[in-house]
Amino acid sequence: MNPKTAGRYVSPKAVRWLWTLAVLGGAAFVVGAALQPQRLWPNLLLVGFLSVGFGLGGLLLIAFHDLTGARWSSAFGCIREGMAATLPWAALAMAVILVAGLCSYPWSRTGALTEETAWFKRWWLEPGFFTARLVAYLAIWAVFAAAMVRASRRATALGGPTRAGARLSAAFLVVFSLTFWLASSDWIMSLQPDWYSTAFGVYNFSGVLLAAQAAVTLLTVALRAAGPLKNAVGRDQLHDLGTLLLSFSCFWMYIWFCQYMLIWYTNMPEETSHYASRVRGLWAPLFYANIVINWAIPFAVLLPRAAKTNAGTLVKISLLLLAGRWLDVYLMILPSINADASLIGFCEIGSMALAVGALGLLFLPALRKSLRLSPLG
């Protein structure tokens, strides 16, 4: 593609719009934090985790594309690359948020871990070790993001997958499955240090995957309408995107239920505590809405073939699923910290708008670069 025409598809209007969103969101967040300072850090953790997940989702989809030898999704490689390219910056922000918020974790107070198995948790959650680990996870992901985005762009320029790219992808999947499992346990599960679930890592993985697929679907439809992918994405590709959206939604529900049912069946106090605080009071409507938004509605809507090939339906379901991912993580974090306040106010909306604006502003230059390097035109 001609470098001059590439920029045309990413209009200055979009950039201005994203800046406005980020600035307004930031302002709302400051107001919210002044009103309710106890909601400041949980919301930062929430958007930090979601932003890192956005980049990791891009990397995951690059890896799947490379390793399955897929051709159908080659056309929107630029979207995966753009998502993954935001990861180093999101990782940096997440590192700052976590280090600054170390004292907000309940286990950082002495005497918080009283149960018999606490010797391991005390050792594992030692602040120095915790910090070293989080830096390691984020650094590893940032390095993978840089390398895999470059390999993916090279593959697009060469017109096919490269062996080096496939090797990198395979290595990433192995490293990711270990580090992400540990990271989600470290950062989110330890907010309730007496509770544990061995399914927590894969549960978060299913959420990241679902949100990434929703983001790719949304951006594909948007870029198809805006221009760059107009001729490259047809009805069959939309059908495949819709099918994957449906199946990842079912996968999320499957894993959600795996975790829930074992805890419900075993009925052990140290395990049920997690759900006990979420199925009661003001959290209960959100708890059930989570299932409806992330699975029931997408499943019912996307089941017919016609819906999976309809761009408008795909956009609506993708937006719903992105909101659902936010709600899912919100329900993981907030009830563990503020057990009695389920309100969605300035803090929540502001932090999310800020994150969407910032991620968009990081995404667009990377997308532009990918488009410039690709033979699409």
Added chain:
Amino acid sequence: MTRRVLIAVFQQDSDLLRAVAAVRAAGWKIDDVYAPYAVHGLDRALGWRPSRLSWVCAACGLAGAAFMLWFQQWTSAVSWPLNVGGKPWNSLPAFVPIIFEGMVLAAGLGTVLALFLVARLRPGKKTLPIVPGVFDDRFALVIEETDATFDAAAVSELLRNHHAVEIEERVWEADSCSTGAAGGAAGSRSRRRLNYLLLLVLIVLVAANMLVPRNQAQPNREFLPDMAHSPAYTSESANPNFADGETLQPPVLGTLAQGQRRLPYAATDADALLAGQELHNPLPAGQAGVRERGAVVFQNFCTPCHGGGGLGDGPVALRGYPAPPSLVTGNSTKMPDGQLFHIITYGRANMPPQAGLLSPEDRWAVILHIRSLQTPNTSIPAGTKP
């Protein structure tokens, strides 16, 4: 009746797709297309309406899920209620995995069966590939030579332009549409040879198994011995973890079974009198089956001590255990139902409590039977020894 067809063979799916479009545009009739895998966009190129198999799949899946939901509710809450971990009998979360599996099984099998029915396929049906290689790497396009205007040369010309590697005209009998020329004979011969070989192997293995002497006294080798010999304590085995050294522990004080109601009485004579004033038999004496039930309960649980007629001359009492007072004369006839219920529930003197053995309904039923023993003119149900 015979049909004349023209078969073109391609090596690329993209060539096939273009040829299909060109043939349709020229107005010739396509009979069928054979491909080793589902070619993206082929059904649209052929102008076929979308497959209705997905509807069959959805219907079968829903039916499977509904059946499994009903079946589990029926078995665990209606037919054979079983307390599992203190959960309610009708516990939806516990049913979900089976509902899910039932849905997948019914949807999968139903779709395959529907496909077989529609395609008139069945296991063991003899078919030959229409052209060799159509199961591996070749694509066959079959065009029907409908009428006299069909110009085989023109069609061949068009197909060759789309890189057809072979073109062949064939005459089909009406009922052998998809049967191709000979060519599968060699394959079926080698398959038959393989079957004979496998049969021989089976015979040798069975014979060897019979020839090896077996010591019946020796137990078989156990794989995964944990499955047979559980490391868990059984209810009667010794257990060092409890102070009294036994696995079976009495329930925690105040534990109630499901559906059981706590009685506000203590095991004292004073409370027995109180129960006599406050409790009344909820079972109507005239209701069919109630007194029969009481007779059965009396026969099984009371006769060993109280005797068949309630005189206190049961086999246990005759062998030296302190005899209970007569149920049909004296004090027992004056006691109200509630007091008898208290005595059956909590025991009295040498009589142990029966609460753990008899449900409240059975206790009330047996009281009705005792009343009928006390008034001899009431007929005693047949089949019970007086």
